[in-house]
Amino acid sequence: MSLDWMAWTLPTALFFLIILLMICGMLVWELVSPTVERKGFLGFPTTRGTRFFIGLLGTGYIHLAWLGLTDLSLWMALPISAVWIFVAMRWG
Amino acid sequence: MEKWENNKAWFLVLPVFLIVAFSAIIPLMTVVNYSVQDIFGPGNAVFVGTEWFEEVLRDTRLHDALGRQFLFSGLVLLIEIPLGILVALAMPKRGWGVSASLITLALPLLIPWNVIGTIWIIFTRPDIGLFGVAVNGLDLLSVPFDHTARPIYAWITLMAMEVWHWTPLVALLCYAGLRAIPEAYYQAAKIDGASALAVFRYIQLPKMRGVLTIAVLLRFMDSFLIYAEPFALTGGGPGNTTTFLSIYLVKIAVGQFDLGPAAAFSLIYFLIVLLLSFIFYQVLLNVGKGEKR
Amino acid sequence: MKNRKRYIALAVYFVLLMLPIYWMLTMSLRTNADILSSFSYYPKNLTFTNYIKIFTDRAWYSGYINSLIYVTMNTVISLSFALPAAYAFSRFKFLGDGQMFFWLLTNRMAPAAVFLLPYFQLYSTVGLIDTHIAVALAHCLFNVPLAVWILEGFMSGIPREIDETAFIDGYSFPRFFITLFIPLIRAGVGVTAFFCFMFSWVELLFARTLTVTNAKPIVATMTRTISATGLDWGLMAAAGTLTIVPGALVIWFVRNHMAKGFALGRV
Numbered sequence: 001m002s003l004d005w006m007a008w009t010l011p012t013a014l015f016f017l018i019i020l021l022m023i024c025g026m027l028v029w030e031l032v033s034p035t036v037e038r039k040g041f042l043g044f045p046t047t048r049g050t051r052f053f054i055g056l057l058g059t060g061y062i063h064l065a066w067l068g069l070t071d072l073s074l075w076m077a078l079p080i081s082a083v084w085i086f087v088a089m090r091w092g
Numbered sequence: 093m094e095k096w097e098n099n100k101a102w103f104l105v106l107p108v109f110l111i112v113a114f115s116a117i118i119p120l121m122t123v124v125n126y127s128v129q130d131i132f133g134p135g136n137a138v139f140v141g142t143e144w145f146e147e148v149l150r151d152t153r154l155h156d157a158l159g160r161q162f163l164f165s166g167l168v169l170l171i172e173i174p175l176g177i178l179v180a181l182a183m184p185k186r187g188w189g190v191s192a193s194l195i196t197l198a199l200p201l202l203i204p205w206n207v208i209g210t211i212w213i214i215f216t217r218p219d220i221g222l223f224g225v226a227v228n229g230l231d232l233l234s235v236p237f238d239h240t241a242r243p244i245y246a247w248i249t250l251m252a253m254e255v256w257h258w259t260p261l262v263a264l265l266c267y268a269g270l271r272a273i274p275e276a277y278y279q280a281a282k283i284d285g286a287s288a289l290a291v292f293r294y295i296q297l298p299k300m301r302g303v304l305t306i307a308v309l310l311r312f313m314d315s316f317l318i319y320a321e322p323f324a325l326t327g328g329g330p331g332n333t334t335t336f337l338s339i340y341l342v343k344i345a346v347g348q349f350d351l352g353p354a355a356a357f358s359l360i361y362f363l364i365v366l367l368l369s370f371i372f373y374q375v376l377l378n379v380g381k382g383e384k385r
Numbered sequence: 386m387k388n389r390k391r392y393i394a395l396a397v398y399f400v401l402l403m404l405p406i407y408w409m410l411t412m413s414l415r416t417n418a419d420i421l422s423s424f425s426y427y428p429k430n431l432t433f434t435n436y437i438k439i440f441t442d443r444a445w446y447s448g449y450i451n452s453l454i455y456v457t458m459n460t461v462i463s464l465s466f467a468l469p470a471a472y473a474f475s476r477f478k479f480l481g482d483g484q485m486f487f488w489l490l491t492n493r494m495a496p497a498a499v500f501l502l503p504y505f506q507l508y509s510t511v512g513l514i515d516t517h518i519a520v521a522l523a524h525c526l527f528n529v530p531l532a533v534w535i536l537e538g539f540m541s542g543i544p545r546e547i548d549e550t551a552f553i554d555g556y557s558f559p560r561f562f563i564t565l566f567i568p569l570i571r572a573g574v575g576v577t578a579f580f581c582f583m584f585s586w587v588e589l590l591f592a593r594t595l596t597v598t599n600a601k602p603i604v605a606t607m608t609r610t611i612s613a614t615g616l617d618w619g620l621m622a623a624a625g626t627l628t629i630v631p632g633a634l635v636i637w638f639v640r641n642h643m644a645k646g647f648a649l650g651r652v
Contacts (some may be wrong), residue, residue: 004508006118007125016121026353044374049484057370058525060363067142068149074142105485111462115500115526116492122503170569179433182395191640196399198424199406202632204587204604207625214412214622215405220420222408224572256405283542308444317496320589326607345502358499369494373487 019056026052040092051092059083112318120362126355128215144356153332157340162314164250164336167310168315169190171255176307177300179342181292182302183267197260212253235292243333246326250334253321258314262307269303270296290368305379316368337361406629412622420618435623449627451517452586455600458521458583459528464574466525467532472562474533476548479614489530496588500526508595515597522589528581535580539573579600586632602603603628 004064026049035048042054057079125142129137147153182191203211218224218238229239235242239249273295280292319338322328328335328343335343341361345354412420413435414428423429439445473479474486504523506513513519547569551561567574593605607624 005510006122006127007131007501008129008504009125009139010122012125015124018301027480037248044378049481053370053484057363057367062361062368063362064145064149069144089597096476097478101473101479101482104473105479107466108533109485111522111525112489115523116495119503122506123499126502133414139502142515153521155516170576179395179398181505182391182398184392193399195394195640196402198437198636199629199633200402202586202629202636203625204584204589204628206589206604206608207628210408210607210625211405212623214618215408220424222404222426225424230594254460256402260402273631313494313528317494317498319496319498323589329451331498341496341498342501345498346594351502354502358502361496362499365494366491370493372488372494373490 016031037057038041042088044077048089051089052085054092058084058088118168118209123355123358123362126351127359130327131351131354140352144352145360146358148166148360153335154340156332157335157337158263159299160333160335161337164254164316164318165312167251168254169256169311171251171313172259172262173304173308175255177266177304179259179263180266180270181296183263185271189202194264199347200257200260205320206324208253208257209321210248212321216249216252240330243330246330246334250322250325253325254315254318257321258311262311265307266300269300302379305375309375313365313368316365390482405529406577409622409625412618413626415619417619419439430622436627438620439623439627445603445606445624448601448606450624451596451600452592452604453631455520455524455592456582456585457566458517459585460578461525462521462525463528463581464485464578467529467536467577468574469562471533472541473568474537476545484621488535493527493534495526497527497588501590501594502592505594510576514595515599515601517600519595520592520600521585523595524585524588526582526591531584532581535577536573539576543569561598574640575639577604579635581634582635586628615634 030048037047039045039046039053042051046054062081062084063074063077066072066080067075109119128139128141130140131137179197200208213221216220216223216237216239218228218236224237224239227233237245239245277295277299278291281295288293317338318336319342322334322336323339323342326334328339332340341354341357344350344357395510396520405516412426413433414433416430419430419432434604508514508523513522521636532638543566547565548561551565552558556565565614587604589608592602593608596602596605607621607628
């Protein structure tokens with residue numbers, strides 16, 4: 001059984017590897033200090049995992065908006081997303 | 093009731109995780125891979141970065157399909173929810189009528205989706221269909237009714253079909269919600285001399301909040317993913333006037349075999365659905381909490 | 386007096402609901418030539434030729450058999466995988482349970498069209514194209530999460546003291562689960578089986594993509610007939626009418642529990 005049909009490329013492999021590592025990181029963090037549910041600026045109770053998901057989902061939308069609305073390099077969306085993830089995790 | 097804390101529960105969930113991962117994660121990874129390449133054949137692909145995403149995001153046909161999709165889903169909610177509530181209120185509460193109504197209502201839900209399309213073709217055709225012949229017999233329209241002829245007729249037929257097909261689901265949900273109201277509430281209202289409208293406004297509607305939320309969200313999500321019924325009925329036409337997101341996506345992926353753009357389109361579609369189902373899940377969780385309080 | 390008005394309105398709605406189905410039924414009892422030559426509200430020359438054709442032509446009747454095979458397989462697989470998982474979600478708190486539950490739900494909501502693209506390749510690689518199990522597995526994508534969701538609701542309604550008592554009495558987990566717990570929620574299992582059956586039965590996109598000839602389901606046979614040969618309305622109507630029969634039978638069996646399943650809102 002070959003994996004040819006999946007058409008792997010280095011960038012996408014790195015992308016999934018980073019996501020996987022982030023999930024593992026979240027898991028370890030959870031084991032070290034369990035999360036407490038709280039209500040932030042998002043208006044509904046969230047745990048750390050939920051905020052992380054919101055951060056990633058927002059990142060996806062930020063990148064799409066960047067691609068669709070501007071002609072600038074996509075790399076510039078990355079720091080914006082990083083800030084967004086931090087904001088969502090810290091105050092979400 | 094606190095749940096038992098035990099991570100061994102993972103062993104019970106593992107089989108489900110594996111079977112769904114096989115059907116969901118592997119294909120999704122593949123879609124991501126396709127979306128950044130120009131694929132000519134097996135083992136013959138060129139990395140193109142985000143080109144397909146840019147192309148798809150600026151595709152006006154996609155914007156149109158997305159707009160149509162929201163219009164369609166909005167209309168579906170606007171018609172089906174009130175109609176479903178009315179049907180549920182009119183349904184008998186005891187006796188043989190309950191089973192009869194439930195079975196009648198459930199019947200449209202169990203017909204394969206493309207057969208629904210077939211039923212409505214047969215029903216609305218201007219030459220052999222009861223609906224088509226009846227409407228044209230009235231002779232009110234300047235252009236004879238034919239769902240393949242004009243966009244407005246195609247939309248009317250499509251909406252009629254959708255309302256016919258799914259209002260029963262809303263009605264069944266609301267009926268279940270109504271049945272959960274204790275008889276004592278009605279008796280108290282009767283003693284107070286409350287009107288039927290007041291009973292509905294202050295007793296039935298608040299008590300149906302939970303099931304109504306679920307009905308709204310389910311109908312929105314499912315109408316957002318609609319494929320087989322319009323595919324069978326109109327095939328997306330006339331022109332592209334009833335081409336919704338799923339129909340357009342299948343057209344690109346299977347019809348034109350443009351794997352790259354189709355994959356990029358899939359991911360954008362998936363992100364929209366992911367956001368919607370996240371909202372769905374949060375609302376559901378909080379509705380549950382509201383009832384327990 | 387007021388009630389009578391209400392029931393008349395309801396009766397009108399039910400008549401409207403049945404009208405398209407009635408129309409398909411009358412069409413199925415007429416020949417194509419008859420349908421196209423004259424318009425009538427009921428079949429004047431009753432004929433069963435359309436049904437006879439379906440029951441004697443392998444290309445037609447095998448479609449129903451194939452559909453029933455993969456729908457049954459899917460229902461069995463979905464239930465047997467979902468039962469333990471639903472128990473875990475209803476009884477235990479574990480690492481990432483909320484995220485896991487949400488992820489399962491997203492698959493119920495995901496557009497089938499998105500997964501269509503790689504499915505054909507995936508199942509070709511595994512060598513499962515045009516088999517019943519391929520369609521059954523593909524339908525697990527939305528039916529397993531659905532089954533977990535419905536069953537979790539039913540299981541949460543069973544007090545936990547029952548589990549505790551059984552374990553104190555020395556029941557092992559598998560024995561408790563199979564002999565005590567599942568009988569307690571058999572209504573829930575019935576409702577879940579009904580919904581798994583229903584969603585697998587009505588689905589078109591996966592069933593059409595993953596099959597060629599050997600496992601071709603009736604829904605695919607019908608769409609291909611529309612496009613391929615000219616239209617034989619009588620035959621189409623007969624085939625359509627027959628697709629309603631299994632569903633109607635299943636409704637009859639679960640009619641008493643159906644409202645409860647809907648009450649949980651887990652469809």
